[in-house]
Each structure stands twice: as structure tokens, then as C-alpha cells.
Amino acid sequence: MERGIVILGKLARSALRSQRIPQINHPLAPEIHFKRQHSRSGSDCKEIWEMLSQLPLFAGGEIVRGFGRGSKELGIPTANFPLEVVKSLPESLPTGAYYGWANVDNGPVHKMVLSVGWNPFYNNKERSVETHMLHDFNCDLYGQTLKICIVGYLRPERSFDSLESLIAAIRGDIEQAKASLDEADKAKLKEAPYFTEKLCSSK
Ligand SMILES: Cc1cc2nc3c(=O)[nH]c(=O)nc-3n(C[C@H](O)[C@H](O)[C@H](O)COP(=O)(O)O)c2cc1C
Structure with a gap:
């Protein structure tokens, strides 16, 4: 199996068309949010808004090891x-931080929260995409195939004064994700055909 496989917008849109799934309305207006957080220029905000309006995005690939801090330090394991x-x-x-749906090896689809970025609290040097599934797997998932559907945006990533504050923020993300x-x-996106289809490589 290819290690990295990703299927984006086009598939998502055709899946939506075939299922007559309506476009997603975002829970908050990112344009306003980003202006407040980062004082971005008007054109930057427009780009961000346009990007977020492409949601939902579907992506998949093999689960690999991160730094292992999610389960050890945060008590919030991520794939x-x-x-x-x-x-x-x-x-x-x-x-x-984003929220959506995810499954492992074409199994049951669960709610998830997702981090996209450099984890400023840890000052990572590479952009990472980490999924925390709202399900207790009780086993290592390394080597298995994770598929995600990114449904909505929660907040920008940021650094925190303490580990406890980072954990509290992610716990807040989880509560918002559950409700949204x-x-x-x-909820309809949980049934997207993508979650049961064979993955095709982008290469
Ligand atoms: C929903 C969610 C939101 C997150 N938000 C932040 C954030 O704002 N800032 C940050 O530095 N890290 C954030 N993280 C990333 C955690 O720091 C990361 O999951 C942790 O470092 C574990 O990474 P590892 O498994 O590679 O060790 C977030 C993670 C999740 C799942």
C-alpha cells in the first residue's frame, strides 16, 4: 500500500452530489475570527474564507508515529x-483545529477533532495533520489506514502558557465538535461512500 494517499475536493464534491448532501454552513465566520486573532489583511482573509468554503475535504493514508506526546503528555492520543x-x-x-469524521481500515466512522499546523506549544519544525478520534481503540493503530472528512473549522492554532491550558483548549474543541x-x-457526511471505498493513490 502507498504510505501517503490523499483524495481531496473533487471526490468530496462528487460524493456530495451523489448523496445530495447540502453544503456545510460553518459554525463561525473565519474571516472575522482571523482578523481578530492575527490582524491579517483583507485579501488574506478572503483567501482563508475561500479555502474554508472548500470544506468538506476528504483525505486518507497510513497512520505513522508522531512524537508520542498526545497519549503520554496530553492524554489525547492522535493519529x-x-x-x-x-x-x-x-x-x-x-x-x-478542525472537526469531522474518521475511520480506520474502512471500519466504523467516528467523530474526530483534527490539528493542522506546527503545534506552536511544542515549536515543531514540520507541519503536521493529527487526528484525535472520539473513540477508545485500546490498541496501536500504526500502519493502518486512516480516512478523514474535514467538516468544519474551530479555531486557529496557538501557543499556551501551560500544558493544562493546551489540554483545556483541545477538550473545548472536542465538546464543540460533538455538538456540531x-x-x-x-451528520450526513458520516455516511459518505469515501469511508468504505478502496483508496486510490494520488501518485
Ligand atoms: C483538536 C486539536 C487541537 C490542537 N491545538 C493545538 C494548538 O492550538 N497548539 C498546539 O501547539 N498544539 C495543538 N494541538 C496539537 C497537540 O499539541 C499535539 O496533538 C500533540 O503535540 C501530540 O503530537 P504528537 O502525537 O506528534 O506527539 C492540537 C491537537 C488537536 C487534536
């Missing part, structure tokens, strides 16, 4: 994508 998958996501996808994914238009 990491290999660099090939990270690089195949649009560079313009804003860094931050219960909304009918977002």
Missing part, C-alpha cells in the same frame, strides 16, 4: 499522517 499526505493537502488550508457533528447536514 498522524505521513509527510506525503500532509504535503498533498492544500498549503492554503489554514492552520488550526450532531447537526443534520454534518
Whole structure:
């Protein structure tokens, strides 16, 4: 199996068309949010808004080892994508916390939260895409295939004064994700054919 496989927008849109799934309405207006957080210029905000309006995005690939801090330090284990998958996501996808649906090896689809970025609290040197599934697997998932559907955006990534504050922020993301994914238009994406299809390589 290819390590890095990603299927984006086009497939998502055709899946949506075939299922008559309505476009997603975002829970907050990222344009306003980004202006407040980062004082971005008007054109930057427009690009971010345009990028987020491409959601949902579907992506998949093998689960690889991260730094292992998610389970050891945070008590919030994450499944990491290999660099090939990270690089195949649009560079313009804003860094931050997202929510959506995910499954492992075409199994049951679960709610998830996702981090896209450099983890400023840890000052990572590479952009990473890490998925925390709202399900207790009780085993290592390394080497298995993770598929995700990025449904909505929660907040920009940031650094924190303490580990406790980072954990509290992610716990807040999880609560928001749970509620948002219960909304009918977002819940429908759990049934997307992508989650049971064979993955095709982008290469
Ligand atoms: C929903 C979510 C939001 C996150 N937000 C941030 C953030 O704002 N800042 C940050 O430095 N790291 C953030 N992280 C990333 C964690 O720091 C990361 O999952 C942790 O370092 C574990 O990474 P590792 O498995 O590669 O060791 C977030 C993770 C998740 C799942």
C-alpha cells in the first residue's frame, strides 16, 4: 500500500452530489475570527474564507508515529499522517483545529477533532495533520489506514502558557465538535461512500 494517499475536493464534491448532501454552513465566520486573532489583511482573509468554503475535504493514508506526546503528555492520543499526505493537502488550508469524521481500515466512522499546523506549544519544525478520534481503540493503530472528512473549522492554532491550558483548549474543541457533528447536514457526511471505498493513490 502507498504510505501517503490523499483524495481531496473533487471526490468530496462528487460524493456530495451523489448523496445530495447540502453544503456545510460553518459554525463561525473565519474571516472575522482571523482578523481578530492575527490582524491579517483583507485579501488574506478572503483567501482563508475561500479555502474554508472548500470544506468538506476528504483525505486518507497510513497512520505513522508522531512524537508520542498526545497519549503520554496530553492524554489525547492522535493519529498522524505521513509527510506525503500532509504535503498533498492544500498549503492554503489554514492552520488550526478542525472537526469531522474518521475511520480506520474502512471500519466504523467516528467523530474526530483534527490539528493542522506546527503545534506552536511544542515549536515543531514540520507541519503536521493529527487526528484525535472520539473513540477508545485500546490498541496501536500504526500502519493502518486512516480516512478523514474535514467538516468544519474551530479555531486557529496557538501557543499556551501551560500544558493544562493546551489540554483545556483541545477538550473545548472536542465538546464543540460533538455538538456540531450532531447537526443534520454534518451528520450526513458520516455516511459518505469515501469511508468504505478502496483508496486510490494520488501518485
Ligand atoms: C483538536 C486539536 C487541537 C490542537 N491545538 C493545538 C494548538 O492550538 N497548539 C498546539 O501547539 N498544539 C495543538 N494541538 C496539537 C497537540 O499539541 C499535539 O496533538 C500533540 O503535540 C501530540 O503530537 P504528537 O502525537 O506528534 O506527539 C492540537 C491537537 C488537536 C487534536
